[in-house]
Amino acid sequence: MKIGKVVTDAAPASRNRSKLINEKGFFSRLTDRTSESRGKLLIYGSALLMIVAVTAITLFLTIQGLRSFVVDRLNFWTFITGTEWFPDRAKNPSFGAFPFIFGSMAVTFLAALIATPIAIGTALFMAEIAKKWGAKIMQPVIEILVGIPSVVYGLIGLSIVVPFMRQHFGGTGFNLITGAIVVGIMILPTVASIAADSIRAVPDSLRQASYAIGATKWQTIWRVVIPAAGSSLLTAIILGMSRAFGEALAVQMVIGNVGKIPSSILDPSATLTTIITLSMGHTTTGSLLNDALWSLGLILLLISYVFIVIIRFIGKKGEKR
């Protein structure tokens, strides 16, 4: 598309128009249906709106999220590291967000652990083993799985995974690993489709060189294709993790919602998103609990930004190579 840009800039139409437009008044410039100014106003306005949206989200959530520290004078450090979340205690309520931060992290990593092998395997199948019919079958499968709403994943978890866990591992069945399984399945298609794209982007000459020296298909995949696709495969996994991290309702339905640090993966737990989902609706604006929840939201936003920065960083590194 670079050529396109050059052509546009050099095109006589866009040079001469400025003279033409200057002859017209400001008003007719905006009402003339073919006028460049009117189009530009629309286009630049929309593009600017994107910036406005991101700035507004960041700004509003930051201001509201800092309220509990500035107005209510909660200690930031004890908020982050405290392990006791008892907002309703009449005497001396305590706000320790660490169990939720820990829960979110644990669900995210476990989900990635569950999803990665299957997703990468599927991607290799589509892009390396059965390039034609494999992709023809798996592409729609992935697209449909991506499209299934997250509540439906939650419902499936509630009616299949939870009873299964209850039967085989005891307890209520609502626990950390159930949440991770549900989210893991949810991020499978996302990871698989990006991974498949990155494997397809590996130039064929590398594969041919590998086959030419007598490598088997697997050796080619393991020693040549995967290292060559390396950083974009990592991007796929991290994108999946960021999706797992932000998922709210599906996790909330199966994780058990207990605001304590789980001692094993079979303990009920809670995440940042689940506590917000559960409590936000019941609190009044301006109350201490409400402010604390907004602070949790701010943490959620900040960690999402961290994911974005990591993905950008990996992308840049991959480009340089």
Place this chain on the structure above:
Amino acid sequence: MNSKITNRIALSVIIVCAAAMAAILISMLGYILVRGVSSISWHFLTTSASPFLAGGGIKDQLWNSFYVLIITMILTVPIGVCGGIYLAEYAKPGRLTSFIRTCVEVLASLPSIVVGMFGMLVFVNYFGFKYSVFSGALALTVFNLPVIVRVTEDGFNALSLHQKEGGLALGLTHWHTIKTILLPAAFPSILTGVILSAGRVFGESAALLFTAGLSTPDLDFGNWNPSAPNSPLNLFRSAETLSVHIWSVNTGGIMPDVQTIANGSAAVLVIFVLLFNLCARMLGKVINQKFSGK
């Protein structure tokens, strides 16, 4: 010899992974449809939900889902398409462009619950739209914009350069070229993307929880005056959508037939999402055939 055996094993493992993926899809769809379709009936689709008694339907929720979807699309598509045109046609390499690109990326990867919280803060409380269809649609607009922007940008970038050069050579302004030549040519691919994103919006729940609310007033489907509080068309009434309904029924529902309602609603939701998906696919195929002349 050894490497051949490893090869065999590794390749079979890969095939098993792909089979597992396909099995997950088939079993999920099978489960939802088999369990759910039996509870779908004309009665289920055309009765209002009942808070305590068995036998409630999903009429209002289904209507709300579509209404929110339509309002969202009316808001998103023009802005998203214009934003995409900016990135594909007007953006000059530089700080501003890369910043806008970053913004689109950030919007696309924000958790939907964060978007919902933002919507609650700004649209529901600050602008005072309350829990309403409009607040929900605005939140979903934030959520859906980056998708439309990307679809449009891709659609424009896929066009051949000749079309643009032809327009410019005729002395048209850049904007006029875009409007009359490029946009119609890119329209099919944009439409495909829009339909796909409609499926995503239709199933979204976390962003709507705090913006469209968890309840619906008693809707009177005979009253189509948009300003009446119980009119289905009223933009400023709370509106529980189908996917939010599935969640709320499962977490706090006290009617005796929670399972049936949840399964039936999930089946309806999945069927509509599949329909959106199918539409987009068929459209893509038809257009592809038309353009490649086969």
